[in-house]
Amino acid sequence: MSEAPVDWDSLTFSMTETDFMYIAKTAIDAPWAPGEILPYGNISISPAAGVINYGQGLFEGMKAYRTNAGRVVLFRPEENARRMQRGADRLKMPPVPESIFIDAVEQCVQQNARWIPPMGKGALYVRPLLNGSGPILGVAPAPEYTFMIYVTPVGPYFKGGMSCINLLISDHHHRAAPGGSGGVKAIGNYAPGMMPSKNAKAAGYAEVIYLDAEEHKYVEEVGAANFFCLKDGVLYTPELTGTILPGITRDSIIQLARHMGYEVVEEKVEAGFAMSAEEAFCCGTAAVISPIGSITLGDKTVTYSDGATPGELTLKLYNALTNIQNEVDEDTFGWVHPVPGLE
Ligand code: PLP
Numbered sequence: 052m053s054e055a056p057v058d059w060d061s062l063t064f065s066m067t068e069t070d071f072m073y074i075a076k077t078a079i080d081a082p083w084a085p086g087e088i089l090p091y092g093n094i095s096i097s098p099a100a101g102v103i104n105y106g107q108g109l110f111e112g113m114k115a116y117r118t119n120a121g122r123v124v125l126f127r128p129e130e131n132a133r134r135m136q137r138g139a140d141r142l143k144m145p146p147v148p149e150s151i152f153i154d155a156v157e158q159c160v161q162q163n164a165r166w167i168p169p170m171g172k173g174a175l176y177v178r179p180l181l182n183g184s185g186p187i188l189g190v191a192p193a194p195e196y197t198f199m200i201y202v203t204p205v206g207p208y209f210k211g212g213m214s215c216i217n218l219l220i221s222d223h224h225h226r227a228a229p230g231g232s233g234g235v236k237a238i239g240n241y242a243p244g245m246m247p248s249k250n251a252k253a254a255g256y257a258e259v260i261y262l263d264a265e266e267h268k269y270v271e272e273v274g275a276a277n278f279f280c281l282k283d284g285v286l287y288t289p290e291l292t293g294t295i296l297p298g299i300t301r302d303s304i305i306q307l308a309r310h311m312g313y314e315v316v317e318e319k320v321e322a323g324f325a326m327s328a329e330e331a332f333c334c335g336t337a338a339v340i341s342p343i344g345s346i347t348l349g350d351k352t353v354t355y356s357d358g359a360t361p362g363e364l365t366l367k368l369y370n371a372l373t374n375i376q377n378e379v380d381e382d383t384f385g386w387v388h389p390v391p392g393l394e
């Protein structure tokens with residue numbers, strides 16, 4: 052197949068249409084069966100679909116990497132499958148079996164292999180979706196469900212890749228409330244963040260940090276990434292209370308840091324505590340590890356180090372994580388998942 056029409060050196064985190072997508076459908080009370088690969092293109096949907104009326108939808112985000120070993124790997128894809136299953140339970144949708152999920156992701160990557168960037172230039176972002184596609188007028192689960200995947204080559208999520216980002220703590224808006232859907236990747240969690248995020252960007256910040264909705268005191272997340280900070284040699288990250296998305300990158304970083312001998316504490320992290328830390332970063336599939344240069348709350352801004360140089364542990368964790376993903380270092384955790392046929 053011909054080379055993809057992409058300038059690998061100027062990739063950003065943006066949408067490029069690729070060749071193929073995957074679609075499977077099921078009725079509410081029927082088991083899932085494997086779907087099919089179709090040419091990438093628009094889909095048609097009922098105006099009364101549950102997802103576009105009531106937000107009955109989930110998404111996932113994962114990446115396929117071309118590695119140092121000359122093959123293509125996914126990173127812990129079974130964790131994305133399980134997170135989507137937990138989300139499906141929460142939104143009353145039929146969970147997609149892990150085997151169907153992984154097989155679908157592999158097929159999509161295989162069929163779009165020419166769009167996977169060379170090692171070090173980016174990754175193929177894989178976006179699985181599960182939604183209530185059947186028509187329903189009352190607020191209730193839709194009668195039919197669609198599981199769909201598309202892929203797109205991406206570069207860094209934040210401009211400048213490993214350069215430090217400046218963040219603003221949101222003092223008026225919250226991402227998620229106790230008992231809500233913050234702990235799953237529900238599509239409805241994201242639109243309410245667009246206005247605060249746009250406003251923060253217009254004021255010169257890269258993103259907002261959300262505080263908890265009950266006491267307005269504790270750091271929850273950074274837009275679409277989890278938060279970490281280092282203080283007195285201990286790495287802290289907000290504990291999973293149900294309002295924070297259990298990031299797969301977050302979990303990997305906790306394991307990597309502990310393996311390096313660091314103490315990692317998962318507990319409530321007060322904004323003031325985070326602002327008194329020595330290093331801070333956020334992490335996610337899209338964001339990878341993004342060092343934080345400064346945090347602003349009201350009229351107070353604190354800068355980590357000189358505000359432009361990533362912290363030592365931040366860099367160490369970035370290298371450890373990406374060296375496993377790129378198969379530069381040995382994968383002692385069993386995290387990389389080779390894509391059959393691209394080995
Ligand atoms: N938090 C939110 C709200 C997200 O949308 C994401 C992205 O998936 C993350 C955190 C990071 O999760 P992961 O590391 O699994 O990509």
Ligand code: COI
Nearest residue numbers: 112113275335336337338
């Ligand atoms: C991810 O990290 O995969 C995300 O989903 C973040 C964002 C693009 C929503």
